[in-house]
Amino acid sequence: MNSKNEKSATYDLVNFTIRDMTECGKILRTIGKGARSMEEAANRIVHYLYDNLIDGQSGNRACALVRFFKTHTYEKLDSELRSFSMNMLGNNNVLSDIKCLTLLATVGENPEWSSRKTSKGHKAIPLPSEQTVHQIPMIRNLIAQLGLSIGMVIKPDPKLLLDMEQKTYNVFYVPDALGSPYIPAQKEFVIPYGIKSVLGFGGMLPTGDIFAIIMFLKVSITKEAADLFKTISLNVKVSILPFENAVFT
Secondary structure (H helix, E strand, C coil): CCCCCHHHCCEEHHHCCHHHHHHHHHHHHHCCCCCCCHHHHHHHHHHHHHHHEECCCCCCECEEEEEEEEEEEHHHCCHHHHHHHHHHHCCCCCCCCCEEEEEEEEEECCHHHHCHHHCCCCCEEEECCHHHHHCCHHHHHHHHHHCCCHHHHHCCCCCCHHHHHCCCCCEEEECCCCCCCCCCCHHHHHCCCCCCEEEEEEEECCCCCEEEEEEEECCCCCHHHHHCHHHHHHHHHHHHHHHCCCCCC
16 A cells, blocks of 8 residues: 555656556646646646655755746737747747747746746747747757657647647657757756756647646656656646636636
């Protein structure tokens, strides 16, 4: 019999097991209950992962930073996020249906990382074309490793949505963050915060938008442990599905 209290359970990410996956997924599946928005549910999700995934040897948190992103149409963003996206593009020719990879929730070691509103460079990243995405290595690789096409992310095909939405996606996995071309800000972030591996997981919602959780880890994890998060992404999806029409708090 498991003696761990479900709400305060911790999981050794270095030795993450199928049992851990099942327990963690069970909690994440219902963590959005009573939330008012997807943003609120996403905040609960990132805080749960940040607080409960640990380095089994030291007992310290395994994550330096956990972020929850969702693609969102430019015209549905608030004025602050539209302005941010426009500034990133560097021009005023923003089409209303452009997808923006939007930060919904974040938590980490640095106080500035604990609110989406204080993010300096990732509040709402516009994805106007495949060419633009190819110029952002981390996002390009995230989309590829999840098993999505860039075209499907920036302009979902309604004819393919049902099949794509029901698909189980892979994980975004960078075993060695140090020196990786897919992880930016090496001198400002990876080295000073001791980032060893990066793990991302997510999927597609019925609207054609995608969601992705990215965890920047202070421990090294194996591909086998990372792959267990394919199932956890399905649990996360269940918890945020009720809020497709109520994204922001």
